Amino acid sequence: MGNGIIKAEVNQFPSLTWHHLHINHGNFEGKIESPLEAEVRGIGEGTSLFRKSSDLVYGFAVHSETQMGKEFDSLLDKSFLESGIQSYEFEVSGKSQENVKLSYKLESNRFCASDIVIHAAENSESSFVIDFSSARDASGLFGLRVRVFAEKNAKVNIAWANLLGKDAVSFVAFASKGCDNSSVGLSQLDLGGCRTFAGGRFSLDGYRANSSCLGAYFVNGEKKSDVNYVAHQSGRETRSEGTFNSVLLDKAEKTWRGSIVFPKGCVDSAGEEKENVLLFNPEIVNRSMPVILCDEEAVEGHHGSSIGKIDPEVLLYLGSRGISEKEAKALIIRSRINEIAHRINDEELVDSVQDFIEGVL
Amino acid sequence: MAEEKSEKTFVQDVDHSIYDFRYEEKDEDYYKIRKGLDESIVLKISEEKKDPEWMRDFRLKCLRIFNETNEPDWGPDIHDLDIQKIVTYVKSKTDMAAKWDDVPKDIKETFEKLGIPEAERESLAGVGAQFDSELVYHNVKDEVAAQGVIYTDLESAMHGPYADMIKDHFMHLVPPTDHKFAALHGAVWSGGSFVYVPKDVKVKIPLQSYFRLNAAGAGQFEHTLIILDEGADLHFIEGCSAPKYNVANMHAGCVELFVGRNAHLRYSTIENWSKNMYNLNTKRSLVEENGKMEWVSGSFGSHVSYLYPTTILKGDHSLCEFTGITFSGKGQDLDTGARMVHLGKYTSSVISSKSISKSGGRNTYRSAVIVNKEAKHSKVSVNCDSLMLDSESNSDTIPAMNIMTDDCDVGHEAKIGRISNKAIFYLMSRGISEADARAMIVSGFANPVSKELPLEYAVEMNNLIQLEMKGSL
Numbered sequence: 116m117g118n119g120i121i122k123a124e125v126n127q128f129p130s131l132t133w134h135h136l137h138i139n140h141g142n143f144e145g146k147i148e149s150p151l152e153a154e155v156r157g158i159g160e161g162t163s164l165f166r167k168s169s170d171l172v173y174g175f176a177v178h179s180e181t182q183m184g185k186e187f188d189s190l191l192d193k194s195f196l197e198s199g200i201q202s203y204e205f206e207v208s209g210k211s212q213e214n215v216k217l218s219y220k221l222e223s224n225r226f227c228a229s230d231i232v233i234h235a236a237e238n239s240e241s242s243f244v245i246d247f248s249s250a251r252d253a254s255g256l257f258g259l260r261v262r263v264f265a266e267k268n269a270k271v272n273i274a275w276a277n278l279l280g281k282d283a284v285s286f287v288a289f290a291s292k293g294c295d296n297s298s299v300g301l302s303q304l305d306l307g308g309c310r311t312f313a314g315g316r317f318s319l320d321g322y323r324a325n326s327s328c329l330g331a332y333f334v335n336g337e338k339k340s341d342v343n344y345v346a347h348q349s350g351r352e353t354r355s356e357g358t359f360n361s362v363l364l365d366k367a368e369k370t371w372r373g374s375i376v377f378p379k380g381c382v383d384s385a386g387e388e389k390e391n392v393l394l395f396n397p398e399i400v401n402r403s404m405p406v407i408l409c410d411e412e413a414v415e416g417h418h419g420s421s422i423g424k425i426d427p428e429v430l431l432y433l434g435s436r437g438i439s440e441k442e443a444k445a446l447i448i449r450s451r452i453n454e455i456a457h458r459i460n461d462e463e464l465v466d467s468v469q470d471f472i473e474g475v476l
Numbered sequence: 477m478a479e480e481k482s483e484k485t486f487v488q489d490v491d492h493s494i495y496d497f498r499y500e501e502k503d504e505d506y507y508k509i510r511k512g513l514d515e516s517i518v519l520k521i522s523e524e525k526k527d528p529e530w531m532r533d534f535r536l537k538c539l540r541i542f543n544e545t546n547e548p549d550w551g552p553d554i555h556d557l558d559i560q561k562i563v564t565y566v567k568s569k570t571d572m573a574a575k576w577d578d579v580p581k582d583i584k585e586t587f588e589k590l591g592i593p594e595a596e597r598e599s600l601a602g603v604g605a606q607f608d609s610e611l612v613y614h615n616v617k618d619e620v621a622a623q624g625v626i627y628t629d630l631e632s633a634m635h636g637p638y639a640d641m642i643k644d645h646f647m648h649l650v651p652p653t654d655h656k657f658a659a660l661h662g663a664v665w666s667g668g669s670f671v672y673v674p675k676d677v678k679v680k681i682p683l684q685s686y687f688r689l690n691a692a693g694a695g696q697f698e699h700t701l702i703i704l705d706e707g708a709d710l711h712f713i714e715g716c717s718a719p720k721y722n723v724a725n726m727h728a729g730c731v732e733l734f735v736g737r738n739a740h741l742r743y744s745t746i747e748n749w750s751k752n753m754y755n756l757n758t759k760r761s762l763v764e765e766n767g768k769m770e771w772v773s774g775s776f777g778s779h780v781s782y783l784y785p786t787t788i789l790k791g792d793h794s795l796c797e798f799t800g801i802t803f804s805g806k807g808q809d810l811d812t813g814a815r816m817v818h819l820g821k822y823t824s825s826v827i828s829s830k831s832i833s834k835s836g837g838r839n840t841y842r843s844a845v846i847v848n849k850e851a852k853h854s855k856v857s858v859n860c861d862s863l864m865l866d867s868e869s870n871s872d873t874i875p876a877m878n879i880m881t882d883d884c885d886v887g888h889e890a891k892i893g894r895i896s897n898k899a900i901f902y903l904m905s906r907g908i909s910e911a912d913a914r915a916m917i918v919s920g921f922a923n924p925v926s927k928e929l930p931l932e933y934a935v936e937m938n939n940l941i942q943l944e945m946k947g948s949l
Binding site: 414 | 549852862865866869873881882884889893894
């Protein structure tokens with residue numbers, strides 16, 4: 116078991132801007148002492164699970180870069196080896212009929228991590244649902260790295276939900292690589308914890324590769340949330356879509372970076388990202404940076420952001436229907452989160468998310 | 477035989493050739509300080525300009541800050557810019573004139589070719605013309621002066637009845653610590669204008685300053701200071717150009733605008749520096765209660781540009797609109813945009829930016845919107861569209877929003893792409909040729925911004941983008 120202290124600039128923005136905005140990168144400092152084993156269910160025909168030392172996983176994963184950045188990834192590799200963390204490597208072939216589920220339960224004051232690698236073979240279809248939770252007042256850290264390699268025509272959907280207690284720190288470092296006609300979808304429900312790092316880096320390398328990233332971020336109390344989304348579309352006719360809903364309450368602070376990158380050669384590709392942020396208290400801080408970096412003429416890039424509080428007319432309308440302001444706000448918060456949650460095809464996870472939100476509201 | 481007129485319907489690069497004329501600056505007619513930057517050069521400039529003591533000390537302080545500050549680690553590459561090879565002060569050995577006939581022949585011819593005297597006669601309330609480091613001509617129409625409007629060169633204003641006003645405002649909005657090139661400006665600034673519009677005075681016709689950098693390897697560091705008293709109204713235009721040389725030229729000007737309560741200022745710029753120019757300009761405005769600030773910006777020149785007009789909406793109910801267009805062609809890396817800082821309540825800002833990149837040009841739209849805690853009920857709208865006309869070019873959009881209150885409404889949208897095939901198909905289905913359709917779309921793309929530009933005054937506009945089609949500029 117190592118001391119596993121990791122200190123790094125993370126979630127770096129691909130193209131720097133004014134430093135006084137404090138948005139170019141986040142800062143991570145935490146320690147990883149040991150692995151956290153998952154309860155794994157739903158491995159059916161066509162899916163195989165291998166437990167391996169993190170330096171022996173499938174080739175692409177070794178060279179991939181998550182949205183947290185190369186420096187962090189490299190420190191994480193070292194930490195995983197020192198801590199004896201065995202990766203969960205899934206080999207998927209064929210079309211899976213049910214979701215593969217991984218559930219992590221963090222005990223208070225533990226500093227743990229896990230590593231997942233998914234290799235989706237040609238023409239396969241699979242879904243993975245991941246949740247990590249703890250007691251409401253638990254502290255500690257949970258870190259997860261997920262790396263996905265989707266071969267030609269493969270479809271992979273991943274959903275994760277952070278249901279940790281209010282004093283826990285978490286990060287989810289995500290990387291995917293999509294080959295020709297592949298499709299990688301990620302849904303992230305970042306609801307718990309006091310300091311979280313999320314997002315994902317999608318490399319759409321193949322012809323007509325697709326990616327979709329949906330995020331719901333519930334940021335309350337004094338929670339700080341740092342999100343970095345990168346869609347790197349090097350293949351021709353690739354499509355990326357990102358939708359990010361956030362709700363900020365109390366003294367919460369959120370930084371969101373969304374980058375669509377069109378390098379030369381990605382002819383006829385399209386990328387879109389949308390961010391919707393609902394603000395509830397005067398002490399919040401929200402930083403948003405939706406970015407497009409384009410070296411190719413024959414593409415379409417589009418991004419939009421909408422940031423503000425609840426429309427007073429909506430509150431008035433709900434009030435006229437007998438719904439108090441407090442109830443109305445709770446209703447709207449639920450709807451923002453559920454807009455993403457209900458796109459996850461797993462009733463158990465959706466129920467867990469609803470329970471978590473009700474518990475906080 | 478009548479010449480058959482053919483309608484050209486393609487987008488040419490910006491034609492700078494009509495500005496690419498120059499005059500040899502002989503030693504007997506011009507004073508040039510030696511190249512480089514050190515304390516003795518700063519002191520020499522201060523001596524030439526007969527600075528008051530506070531300004532001399534200020535210059536030296538700025539030089540120290542310049543030497544201690546690093547270049548930005550973001551934005552276009554400026555490692556080829558060597559300040560030690562730049563001549564920071566070049567002056568014609570003649571005094572500033574109030575009549576064009578008193579301006580030296582070659583300088584007068586320069587401005588005649590640019591159409592400045594003609595524009596002054598036809599449609600301007602006053603003109604300041606700067607050649608290299610100093611103003612060579614300054615005049616304001618009698619009826620405008622009779623309103624109490626002050627429009628003069630900054631140096632003489634520093635020694636006159638407005639000396640204290642200038643001292644209280646000069647580089648307070650853009651302090652030398654802001655960035656390295658603000659410090660450089662503070663150390664070697666020369667030329668530029670001071671404008672003061674008294675309370676409730678509306679200047680119906682624009683004032684214009686034109687900056688021409690003729691000397692090779694030189695820098696221009698003019699300072700524009702405009703103060704609008706309560707209820708005042710002004711439209712100010714600036715234009716600039718330079719001939720192209722094989723060595724780098726540099727522009728690190730500074731514009732500080734103070735918009736009083738209920739006042740309105742429109743600041744229009746046509747930037748058309750040559751493609752050897754490093755344009756590191758700083759522009760900032762401060763708007764008081766119920767004040768309105770409008771920026772209209774056309775950027776067509778320079779090799780490298782860092783340009784982000786910034787507005788601080790200090791007073792309640794103050795507002796700002798920024799409208800800009802940037803065209804980057806071969807050899808250009810133009811990093812432009814705007815910044816808005818909301819401090820007061822019920823403030824609003826609108827940013828509307830268009831950019832076109834072609835022939836390997838690099839275009840970056842960069843913006844920042846900051847809504848402070850106290851800026852309740854603020855509204856922000858940001859829209860940036862980028863059009864790439866070929867696959868050699870680049871276009872990036874890097875907008876940032878830093879929001880520190882819940883009581884605001886912020887919207888942002890951006891698009892990057894090429895001319896839409898669907899739009900072309902639609903127009904062709906209406907009987908329009910493909911070439912005409914493309915040209916119409918580009919014209920339409922630029923039109924919302926270009927119609928705000930002061931066409932009747934900025935005489936270069938018709939030459940800048942050759943959109944030769946029906947309904948062109």
